[in-house]
Amino acid sequence: MTVDWAAIREEAVAHLQALLRINTTNPPGNELAAAEYLAGVLAREGYQPVVLQSAPGRGNIVARYRGQGESKPLLLLSHLDVVPAEAERWLYDPFSGVVAEGCIWGRGALDMKDAVVMQLMTMLLLKRLGLPLERDVIFAATADEEAGGLFGAGFLVDQHLDLIQAEYALTEFGGLPINLGKGRVYLCQVAEKGVCWVRMTARGSPGHASRPHQDNAVVKLSQAVARLGKTPLPFHRTAAASDMINGIGSALGGLAQLGLRLLLYPATSEWVRRHLLGDPSLAETIFAILHNTVCPTVFRAGGKTNVIPSQAEAELDGRLLPGQTVESFLAELRAIAGPDFEFQPILVSPALETSSQTHLFQCLAEVLIRNDPGAKVAPMMLIGATDAKHLANAGIPCYGFTPVQLPKEIDFVSLVHGHDERIPIEALLFGVKTLYQATVAFCGQAQPEKIARRT
Ligand SMILES: [Zn+2]
Secondary structure, three states: OOOOOHHHHHHHHHHHHHHOOOOOOOOOOOOOHHHHHHHHHHHOOOOOOOOEEEOOEEEEEEEEEEEOOOOEEEEEEEEEEEEEOOOOHHOOOOOOOOEOOEEOOOOOOOOOOOOHHHHHHHHHHHHOOOOOOOOOEEEEEEOOOOHHHOHHHHHHHHOOHHHHOEEEEOOOOOOOEEEEOOEEEEEEEEEEEEEEEEEEEOOOEEEOOOOOOOOHHHHHHHHHHHHHHHOOOOOOOOHHHHHHHHHHHHHHOOHHHHHHHOOOOHHHHHHHHHHHOOOHHHHHHHHHHHHHHEEEEEEEOOOOOOOOEEEEEEEEEEOOOOOOOOOHHHHHHHHHHHEEEEEEEEEEEEEOOOOOOOOHHHHHHHHHHEEEEEEEEEEEEEEOOOOOOHHOOOOEEEEEOOOOOOOOOOHHHHOOOOOOOOOEEHHHHHHHHHHHHHHHHHOOOOOOOHHHOOO
């Protein structure tokens, strides 16, 4: 039986429209309605989906396709919640799921209800075709990713691990192409930076503001925070950054390859970044891939204009490269801020890294190139964080793989969490097809190592 991709396109569009019309803005989330919608679709096709509430209205859904072999499952993980939308700034209502200009519009169209649909359609196709697989495929669409995931992926890992335990998981954000010169390179996410939010405190002498003195906590803190905001933290070359930059370089070849390689050496990195990359947001991303970063975001001091407070506080959003620790990061902050401050970590999650030298990564790359001949694939490090951090607590390695063939005029980074979020219908179909084929390629056969052992 062959797949009627034209019919699948219509079906995928309808499911995405339906999901976009269910408002799952987090807070408060209200993902239950979306979970129940998916449960209905899956149940009609012969699945026995389980809907789990982590709190009233916070819905998560899990379903399983049974394979026949003994290999551990593949988990397809997505999130149902979305970030708020400023509706008055949008061309179309962000919760209308309208189709216009060849795109489906709505909050979540790229982050990540599109991927929910790719994963859903993969499950439906497996069932309809009755494919014999070597391993189970698990579908899990969860609540709360946009607020840290404790009511979603974190809840499943803590309380229902048996339902989602897997050898690998696929989730957001990799699988996106970057268009460089004439070439297109798909970045498959193998690593993501860790998080270390820090409360920084300065203490000083209180007093009457009519007689200023030099031990003012507000002044000391603001000067140190300004230094932290302006001074680059030290350069660190990680294996994940090298693989990413060299991978993009070898896809491009020629002088571009040489220029990119120079990013990996401290003596030349900064010059190349400033003068050769061109696009400022690309230069900032590359910086974040080669350094821990710290970004001051909250400042709290004083309560009355004529009173010098004895204490001032700032909150800093720190992001850590693989291999870094809270201690090594705080040492970098102290070297810039000076010794007079207290640094208290308030939220920590480690960086994640999965090897790209796996059978699964090979399957993802092969299917991408089959569906977009001439394109190249490179591993990537995400500078943000996803629900993969919860899976890491259960020892489930994860790739970011949401394959979307975006045209140049659709700027993923500015649309995700921005205005007018939308996905071209053809890009959605590309994603459904690629994810389905990659799932079959990986799950439909025994691991090469096992084949070798049998013969
Ligand atoms: Zn997301």
